[in-house]
Amino acid sequence: MAHRTRTPNEGLGRLLEQAKWSRSQFALIINRMGADAGMDLRYDQSAVSHWVRGTLPNPPVRRLIIEAFSRKLHRTVTHAEAGLPPAARDQAAPGIDTVEEIVDLGRADMDPSRRGVMAAGLFSAALSVPLFSGTARAADAPPGEPGRTTRIGAGQVESVRAMTDRIADILDELGGAHARPMAAAFLVNTVVPWLRAEATEKVRKAMWSAASDLVYLTGWMAMYERDHGTAQTYYLKALKLADRAEDHVTYCRTLRGMSLQASNLGYGPLALRLADSAAEAAPKAGPRLQAFLTGQQAHAASMVGDHRRARSLLAATESALMRADNRRESIGGYDQSAYAFHISHVLYEGKDLPGSITALQHALRVQPANERQGRVHFNAVLAQRQLEHGHLDAACASWGRFLDDYEHVSSARGDEHFATMRRRLSPHRKARSVRQLSPRVGAVALLKA
Structure with missing residues (x-):
């Protein structure tokens, strides 16, 4: 049975204005869509007026409302935008929460002036990290974008990966304040519709994987913009996308990013728990990814005072790097400069300030010339020490x-x-x-x- 909220639904009113629908027209549209879905609905203008004043329609009708506006406005409309809570998880389409929340996050991120009023919440040091299940099926993905018949293939997947690489380059050269709105706009305007397009099982999984990389990168930028609650939310969405794609590598890279965030905020035990989980989630990692993971484990271990384990993990990191090729990766890349930076962290936590300074100086000497943002951080930390x-x-x-x-x-x-x-x-x-x-x-x- 429908029940009332305490405030008018301004979001629904705005959407009606954007769609240029009267309340009577909207009621007829919902009735017709309901009939197509096997539902006997008989709403009229007064029902829509009640919704605008704050009455919540029943959960199945909420989804019809979202679909109606998405079709009319030719974009993804979310429950939050329409002022409606999503249906309970067992009633909603699988994956709908993840995609809709990405849209809501991304739309706010596209406009930096709105970030101060985002309701992403604060960083949580006690969050529950979803486990990698590896049991997702392409058939479980959300249905195609309402009103669209778009079909995607391998070319669209490659476009997402190429754009992610370009955004990573801009991040390195110009900083996250420029690159992050670009990533958010691409996520909302291009990637989300492709996530809901028709595709083969292979292509659909590849698209979920590529999207996970981009969401992870956007979270990484939010982290370095000190927007930690938003960053953590992006990371959790990247984990869910990677799980749906059965992509172990992106899943563990994201956990490692979450560990780095925790270490930056001084949460040593959480950083170590996440770093260990990342390493455990990638049992078949290649040598560069292995170094990427064990280097962060070493840093986190030193934060909790386990210096013997930290030194052992640094040795494993060095060994892995020696076996890695020279291929540069925009996401999850790890090189001698990053390794030296981790050495510096471990030595600093072990009260070896001169050794930490020497390691930082070496990190700067071997750092790639195009990583301007990295030099900003490295030189600042070096000067402080x-x-x-x-x-x-x-x-x-x-x-x-x-x-x-x-x-x-x-x-x-x-x-x-x-x-x-x-x-x-x-x-x-x-x-x-x-x-x-x-x-x-x-x-x-x-x-x-």
């Missing part, structure tokens, strides 16, 4: 190199490093090296204002 070690002049030199790249990168993580630099240099403002750096700092501050 050099200052902690009492080497002010060296820290200022590292912060100077940080500024070389930071002025070209739009990134919340870079902004945070810039603020940290100004705060930590303030007590030393009379020192010669700080006075020499100050005009540059002021110029960049004006540029970023």
